[in-house]
Amino acid sequence: MTKKWWHDKTAYQIYPKSFLDTNGDGIGDLKGIISKLDYLKDLGVDILWLSPIYVSPFADQGYDIADYYNIDPRFGTMEDMEELIEKAKEREMYIVMDLVVNHCSDEHEWFKKACADPDGEYGNYFYIREKKDGKSPTNWRSYFGNSVWSDIPGTNKQYLHSFHKKQPDLNWENEAVREEVYKNINWWLDKGLGGFRIDAIINIKKALPLQDYEPDRADGLCSIQEMLSRANGVGEFLSEMRDRCFKPHDAFTVGEVFDEKPEELDSFIGENGYFSSKFDFNETIFGGSEKGWYDAKAITPEDYKHCCFAAQRHVGTTGFLSNIIENHDEPRGVSHYLPEGECSLEAKKMLGGLNFMLRGIPFIYQGQEIGMENTVFSSIDEVDDIATLDQYQTTLEAGYSPEEALNIVSRYSRDNARTPMQWDASANTGFTNGTPWLKVNPNYRDINVADQMNDEHSVFMFYKKLIQLRKHPRWKETIIYGTLEPVLEDEKNIMAYYRKGPETLLIIGNFQKDEQEVPLPRMPKEILINNYQEVSYDETRIHLKGWQFLVLEI
Ligand code: TEU
Numbered sequence: 001m002t003k004k005w006w007h008d009k010t011a012y013q014i015y016p017k018s019f020l021d022t023n024g025d026g027i028g029d030l031k032g033i034i035s036k037l038d039y040l041k042d043l044g045v046d047i048l049w050l051s052p053i054y055v056s057p058f059a060d061q062g063y064d065i066a067d068y069y070n071i072d073p074r075f076g077t078m079e080d081m082e083e084l085i086e087k088a089k090e091r092e093m094y095i096v097m098d099l100v101v102n103h104c105s106d107e108h109e110w111f112k113k114a115c116a117d118p119d120g121e122y123g124n125y126f127y128i129r130e131k132k133d134g135k136s137p138t139n140w141r142s143y144f145g146n147s148v149w150s151d152i153p154g155t156n157k158q159y160l161h162s163f164h165k166k167q168p169d170l171n172w173e174n175e176a177v178r179e180e181v182y183k184n185i186n187w188w189l190d191k192g193l194g195g196f197r198i199d200a201i202i203n204i205k206k207a208l209p210l211q212d213y214e215p216d217r218a219d220g221l222c223s224i225q226e227m228l229s230r231a232n233g234v235g236e237f238l239s240e241m242r243d244r245c246f247k248p249h250d251a252f253t254v255g256e257v258f259d260e261k262p263e264e265l266d267s268f269i270g271e272n273g274y275f276s277s278k279f280d281f282n283e284t285i286f287g288g289s290e291k292g293w294y295d296a297k298a299i300t301p302e303d304y305k306h307c308c309f310a311a312q313r314h315v316g317t318t319g320f321l322s323n324i325i326e327n328h329d330e331p332r333g334v335s336h337y338l339p340e341g342e343c344s345l346e347a348k349k350m351l352g353g354l355n356f357m358l359r360g361i362p363f364i365y366q367g368q369e370i371g372m373e374n375t376v377f378s379s380i381d382e383v384d385d386i387a388t389l390d391q392y393q394t395t396l397e398a399g400y401s402p403e404e405a406l407n408i409v410s411r412y413s414r415d416n417a418r419t420p421m422q423w424d425a426s427a428n429t430g431f432t433n434g435t436p437w438l439k440v441n442p443n444y445r446d447i448n449v450a451d452q453m454n455d456e457h458s459v460f461m462f463y464k465k466l467i468q469l470r471k472h473p474r475w476k477e478t479i480i481y482g483t484l485e486p487v488l489e490d491e492k493n494i495m496a497y498y499r500k501g502p503e504t505l506l507i508i509g510n511f512q513k514d515e516q517e518v519p520l521p522r523m524p525k526e527i528l529i530n531n532y533q534e535v536s537y538d539e540t541r542i543h544l545k546g547w548q549f550l551v552l553e554i
């Protein structure tokens with residue numbers, strides 16, 4: 001395998017709106033990120049992925065872009081962006097931005113021109129169709145509920161939006177659209193970006209001709225997945241984008257890829273793949289239901305283990321997964337994957353360690369490094385996320401009471417990950433001296449950076465140790481390029497796997513409150529990581545306390 005500069009890196013996702021506000025408007029900004037580069041360097045992360053900071057009306061918190069060439073004033077200026085890229089480079093860190101090109105904002109000039117003249121040049125930048133007998137062109141449901149079609153005022157036409165109606169899909173079949181996208185990618189890469197995280201990229205290829213599919217709810221609509229699963233040929237666009245943009249810049253790219261076809265793995269992330277990596281979403285999507293969040297099945301430790309190993313077995317050494325326990329679209333990992341009420345210090349470290357030592361590139365989402373947890377919503381009015389608000393309605397329509405519906409959506413809401421970063425125990429947790437755009441999690445006095453930076457037993461220090469281990473000259477080759485071999489798979493609530501390279505490491509976690517003993521193949525040579533102070537074992541067995549996590553040289 002050709003070695004690439006990103007293979008041995010650790011990535012960190014910043015949600016700029018909630019990271020640090022420096023001008024008192026309650027919204028995080030670029031100057032806030034710049035002021036924390038040394039904090040991030042101290043943690044040990046190398047790649048910083050910023051969720052979108054382009055000009056946007058924030059209908060979907062910036063994933064609705066109105067100008068791909070400018071920074072939204074609420075985040076700062078282009079000079080701030082250039083300073084961030086420069087100061088990151090001084091620290092051997094790389095800035096990765098979010099490439100959101102399945103759709104733009106309805107306030108983008110392209111869409112305004114399309115609405116003014118739907119049959120003109122810009123009309124073909126989008127999917128615009130005549131309504132048939134007053135009906136929408138197809139019966140697909142958007143990710144945020146209701147039809148994917150909305151009216152173009154003053155016409156009998158509608159435009160397609162896979163997501164929110166303020167996010168019109170771009171027509172990738174139109175070469176002019178592709179050329180606009182490639183020009184923008186290269187413009188940013190020429191400014192010194194390390195690469196991109198690629199948003200909702202499977203969505204850019206639609207199954208043509210556009211047609212109805214079997215409805216899956218009483219509303220007569222069907223999941224958009226029905227269409228996506230029939231779309232073929234996305235690779236033509238992705239290989240063109242790779243060859244015109246990413247490859248010439250040796251850029252790191254990670255695809256937000258749901259529902260790719262298994263046989264396309266090598267094309268996506270292999271030696272000459274469209275992307276450097278793609279996220280492992282197996283654990284994220286487990287238990288989901290087309291009906292809605294209210295119908296989702298909880299994930300158990302055994303489910304989690306099997307999801308991780310299935311993803312690892314599928315990829316093998318074909319390429320590199322990007323491994324996460326959370327992101328800006330998900331609830332907090334420790335609240336989602338640890339059983340109710342088990343968010344202990346040891347359990348948080350175990351979950352982080354088990355994910356971190358998998359084969360692939362580890363991503364830490366802001367706040368994960370200090371063990372931030374889901375927040376509490378006392379009313380649906382405290383929620384700012386369109387996905388959560390849509391799911392709340394769906395849950396009410398399924399017959400749940402408002403308080404039951406609030407309780408259900410609180411468990412899965414994307415806003416759990418978007419509450420302000422918890423810096424210290426001062427007012428508004430040190431995030432802003434104004435009014436935060438989203439309520440601070442009330443547990444900030446117990447969970448914050450300031451308390452953990454100098455506590456050798458903190459979650460922060462544990463992640464710092466994990467990152468140091470990945471960079472350690474003796475172990476890095478094995479951790480980065482070594483194979484992953486599940487072991488003790490039939491032992492309930494034990495998640496264990498070898499990492500085999502020049503050395504052999506055994507990673508083991510007791511994914512339950514109760515202690516248990518498991519067999520060992522031979523006497524471990526060295527304990528590299530332990531989330532407790534001690535551990536007892538001999539050449540045949542190891543005794544694990546509740547939530548105990550270990551990395552052993554064996
Ligand atoms: O997410 C794509 C996507 O599939 C998720 O939005 C998922 O369907 C949704 O979160 C349901 O809860 C990307 C971004 O990560 C997300 O923040 C944006 O909302 C979305 O695309 C549209 O740009």
Ligand code: CA
Pocket residue numbers: 020021022023024025026027028029074
């Ligand atoms: Ca601000």
